Amino acid sequence: MSTAAARRPLDDRRGLGTMAWIMAVMLFLTVLTGAIGLATAGGTRALDRQLAGRLTVQIVEPVAATRSLAALRLLQALRQSHDVARAAAVDRARLAALLEPWLGGEAADADLPMPALIDVDLAPDGEAERVAALVRSIAPAARVDAHAQWMAPVRRFLLLVTWLAAGLVGLMALATAAVVLLAARAGLETHRPTIEVLHMLGSTDVQVARLFQRRIALDTLGGGAVGTLAALATVLVLGQRLAGLDSGLLDRVTLAPGDWAVLVLLPLAFAALAFFAARVAVLRALSRTL
Amino acid sequence: MANIVQFENVGLRYDTGAEVLSDISFTLGTGAFYFLTGSSGAGKTSLLKLLYLAQRPSRGMIRLFGEDAVTLPRKRLPGFRRRIGVVFQDFRLVPHLSAFDNIALPLRVAGVPEAEIAEPVGEMLAWVGLQERTHARPPTLSGGEQQRVAIARAVIGRPEILVADEPTGNVDPDMAERLLHLFESLNRLGTTVVVATHDFQLISRIPRAHMMRLDKGRLLDPTGSLRHPAGPGL
Numbered sequence A: 001m002s003t004a005a006a007r008r009p010l011d012d013r014r015g016l017g018t019m020a021w022i023m024a025v026m027l028f029l030t031v032l033t034g035a036i037g038l039a040t041a042g043g044t045r046a047l048d049r050q051l052a053g054r055l056t057v058q059i060v061e062p063v064a065a066t067r068s069l070a071a072l073r074l075l076q077a078l079r080q081s082h083d084v085a086r087a088a089a090v091d092r093a094r095l096a097a098l099l100e101p102w103l104g105g106e107a108a109d110a111d112l113p114m115p116a117l118i119d120v121d122l123a124p125d126g127e128a129e130r131v132a133a134l135v136r137s138i139a140p141a142a143r144v145d146a147h148a149q150w151m152a153p154v155r156r157f158l159l160l161v162t163w164l165a166a167g168l169v170g171l172m173a174l175a176t177a178a179v180v181l182l183a184a185r186a187g188l189e190t191h192r193p194t195i196e197v198l199h200m201l202g203s204t205d206v207q208v209a210r211l212f213q214r215r216i217a218l219d220t221l222g223g224g225a226v227g228t229l230a231a232l233a234t235v236l237v238l239g240q241r242l243a244g245l246d247s248g249l250l251d252r253v254t255l256a257p258g259d260w261a262v263l264v265l266l267p268l269a270f271a272a273l274a275f276f277a278a279r280v281a282v283l284r285a286l287s288r289t290l
Numbered sequence B: 001m002a003n004i005v006q007f008e009n010v011g012l013r014y015d016t017g018a019e020v021l022s023d024i025s026f027t028l029g030t031g032a033f034y035f036l037t038g039s040s041g042a043g044k045t046s047l048l049k050l051l052y053l054a055q056r057p058s059r060g061m062i063r064l065f066g067e068d069a070v071t072l073p074r075k076r077l078p079g080f081r082r083r084i085g086v087v088f089q090d091f092r093l094v095p096h097l098s099a100f101d102n103i104a105l106p107l108r109v110a111g112v113p114e115a116e117i118a119e120p121v122g123e124m125l126a127w128v129g130l131q132e133r134t135h136a137r138p139p140t141l142s143g144g145e146q147q148r149v150a151i152a153r154a155v156i157g158r159p160e161i162l163v164a165d166e167p168t169g170n171v172d173p174d175m176a177e178r179l180l181h182l183f184e185s186l187n188r189l190g191t192t193v194v195v196a197t198h199d200f201q202l203i204s205r206i207p208r209a210h211m212m213r214l215d216k217g218r219l220l221d222p223t224g225s226l227r228h229p230a231g232p233g234l
C-alpha cells in the first residue's frame, strides 16, 4: 500500500542530515582520539614486555685488570643464580660504538677506561632485588640498573596520553548525548501537534519515543560511519608516516587487530548511546504532558 | 442500563482564568446516542475534551468505563483513549500522511498487523466517499474531505465511545446525512455516541437521541430528561 517511510507519523525526512553531519564530526574526532589512546596503550604494553626483567650490571673500576676479573666473577655468579635466565657481557666494541657519538674517535682507544657491562635477563620468577644483592656481595662497587627505570619517563608519557585520550572519548560521548538531548527536545517541539494527536489516538510514550530513537540512532550510525571511515583512513596514513620515521621509540606505538575492532565498534556504541539518550529525553519530556 | 460515563459537579478552568465549565453533572448510558448543543463559546469542546481525556477537570468527579478518570495514572491513559474515538473540531489530521495512512493510524497505534489494515481502511474510505483520494495528503483535501477523513479515523477502531465535535460543519446536507448514518450504524453496534452540533436539522434525524444543552459553561436541564437522559425513551 505504502512504504514504511511514507506511513511513519513523524515527518522525519525533514532535517535529516544536520544530525548525521554532527555525528560524522563527533565520530571522526572520537575514533581518531581512540586510535591515539589505543596505540599509546599498546606502546606501553610493548615497552613493559620488552623491559620487564632486564637489568644491566655496570662495573666502574679504573684498573682494567681488576675490572675484567670482577666482571668474570660476576658473570659466573649470575649464571648460577636461579633468578637469572641469561647473563652476557656487553663486548667492548659494541660499547665503544654506543659511546662514539659522545666521545668521538677516542671511544675506540683501548686504554680508555670504560665500565664493564653485563646484560641480565631475569628468570620468569626472578627477583631484581636478589640479583642486586648478589651483585653487591661480589662487587660492592657495581651498579645494577633496571631498564624499566630508564624508560620510566617515556612510559609515564605514553600512559598520560592514553588517559587523556580515554578522557576525551568520554567527553565526546557526553557531548554526543547532549546533542541528542537537544535534538530530541527540538524534535518534540517541531512535531508537537502530531504527537498530541498520537497521544489522543492512544499512543503510549514508548511508542512516540520509538519514532525519535529510530531516527536519531540511524543518523548517528550513518553519519558515524562516514566519520569513522575518515578517521580510520587518517590513522592509516599517520601509521605509515610513523613507520617511515624508523624511530626506535615510536615503533612500538601501533594498533593491534583488536584495537581496530574497538575503533570500528565505536560508531555502534555511539548509536546505542544516542538511541538511549533520545529515549530518555523523549520519555522525560512526555511525562510532563497529559 | 449501565452508565459508561458519569460527571459529578465537574468544573474546568484553563490556567488561572474563570471557570468555562461549572457544576456539570450527567451520566451517559452505554450504547445510547447524545447530541450536545449550545452557542459558540458555551463550552462544548471543553466538555468533550474532559470526556476524551485531553484535559483534567479542575474539580469534580468523572467516571469512565466504571473507573475514576480524574486520578487515572498517566500510563493508563493510552488504554482508555484507545476505547474512545474522537472527531476533533479542527480535524487534526497528520499533514504528511495520506488519507489512507491517517485513517490507519489508530489501528497501527493499537498494534494491528499490517496485513489486516488495508481492508478495513479501504472500507472506511468507501463509506466516507474518498476512494479516489486514498493517497491524497490532507493539505490537498477540501475542508469537507478532511472532515470525512477525520471521521473515518475516529470510527475505524470500533470505539466504545465516539466523540464528534461538530463533525458535519464542513459538508453538504447529503454528506452530513450520510455521515450521521455512519454514526448511527456504529451506535447500533453498541458504541455510545456523543455529537456536538449546532445543526438542528441533523438532530431531528435521530429521534431516539438524547439532548444535552450547554449555556455559558452550565448544563441546562429544562425537562429533567436531559440530566439523566437514559430515563425516558430507552
Ligand SMILES: Nc1ncnc2c1ncn2[C@@H]1O[C@H](COP(=O)(O)OP(=O)(O)OP(=O)(O)O)[C@@H](O)[C@H]1O
Pocket: B014, B017, B020, B038, B039, B040, B041, B042, B043, B044, B045, B046, B047, B089
Ligand atoms: N485552551 C484554552 N485556554 C483558555 N481558554 C479556553 C481554551 N479553550 C477554550 N477556552 C475558552 O473556553 C470557553 C469555551 O470554549 P469551547 O471551545 O469549549 O466552546 P465551544 O462551545 O466548543 O464553542 P464553539 O461552538 O465555537 O466551538 C470559551 O470562552 C473559550 O474562550
Ligand SMILES: [Mg+2]
Pocket: B044, B045, B046, B089, B165
Ligand atoms: Mg467547540
